[in-house]
Amino acid sequence: MPGKSRGLFTGWIPDEQRLGRKSAPEQLLDLHSLLKEEKETFKAVIQENKKAIYLHYHYWQRTDAASIGMEPAGKQSLLAAIKQCWQEAVPEIALLDSQG
Numbered sequence: 717m718p719g720k721s722r723g724l725f726t727g728w729i730p731d732e733q734r735l736g737r738k739s740a741p742e743q744l745l746d747l748h749s750l751l752k753e754e755k756e757t758f759k760a761v762i763q764e765n766k767k768a769i770y771l772h773y774h775y776w777q778r779t780d781a782a783s784i785g786m787e788p789a790g791k792q793s794l795l796a797a798i799k800q801c802w803q804e805a806v807p808e809i810a811l812l813d814s815q816g
Contacts, residue, residue: 774812
């Protein structure tokens with residue numbers, strides 16, 4: 717159910733767009749599906765949801781993949797793809813990065 721996050725951090729929830737009405741963990745899962753199935757849509761969603769991406773990236777890095785039903789390697793490749801798309805879309809603003 718949108719907005720439910722299995723007791724985890726909810727974060728900023730956009731009203732519109734692809735990530736609308738989804739918690740931060742649900743947004744990460746949705747982005748993971750998009751990256752695997754619709755790469756061009758994935759890039760567009762990153763650009764359309766800059767606020768959510770910026771606010772949640774650091775949280776996503778620190779989230780245990782298993783706690784939201786992801787494999788650690790899948791989460792790491794997803795975060796790398798998000799960061800790359802972000803750098804292309806908003807090169808003047810760096811994402812908060814817990815890994816340096």
